[in-house]
Amino acid sequence: MPLLRFDLIKGRTDAELTALLDAAHDAMLEAFKVPVRDRYQIVHEHEPSRVRIEDTGLDIPRTDKVVLVSVTTRPRTTEEKTTFYRLLTDALSKRCSIASSDVMVNFVTNTDADWSFGNGEAQFLTGKLCGKPE
Known part of the structure; x- marks a missing residue:
């Protein structure tokens, strides 16, 4: 946790995907100070005709390498996010x-x-994660 979902246009090699996931994991480790094995990543690849990621009028150029990263997480500070x-x-x-x-x-x-995280338990609530009391 956090859970990172990557939406991309099809066409990257396995090596390119590995490099992308590793780079994102390293950024998350440094920004959020989570444990190294706190790694939950899912890649969704889409046909080019199935992806529209524009720029909200900001004149941000996009290419076929565009990546949308959705981060599902417990609350993070503005500083952590930026x-x-x-x-x-x-x-x-x-x-x-x-x-x-x-x-x-x-x-x-x-x-x-x-x-x-498994076994039908809410580990943050039971205290198995983050030292919270049961």
């Missing part, structure tokens, strides 16, 4: 040759009760 935006675009630019103009991010915030 740090993540910067670290993510820097890492994707350096390691994947994806322009910062091709990276769009949105956050979906939820609470501790909204997470179960």
Whole structure:
């Protein structure tokens, strides 16, 4: 947790996808200070005709390398989010040759009760995660 979902246009190699996921994970680790094995990532690839990611009138150029990253997470501070935006675009630019103009991010915030990591339990609520009392 957080859960990162990547929506992209089809056509990247497995090596390119691995580099993208690793870059995003490293940005998340630094921005949110989560454990290294706190890694939940899903890639959804779409036909070019099935993706429209425009710029809300901001004149941001997009290419076929465009990436939409949806971050589902417990509440994060504005500083954590803006740090993540910067670290993510820097890492994707350096390691994947994806322009910062091709990276769009949105956050979906939820609470501790909204997470179960398995076994039919809400581990944040039971205290198995983050030292919360049962």
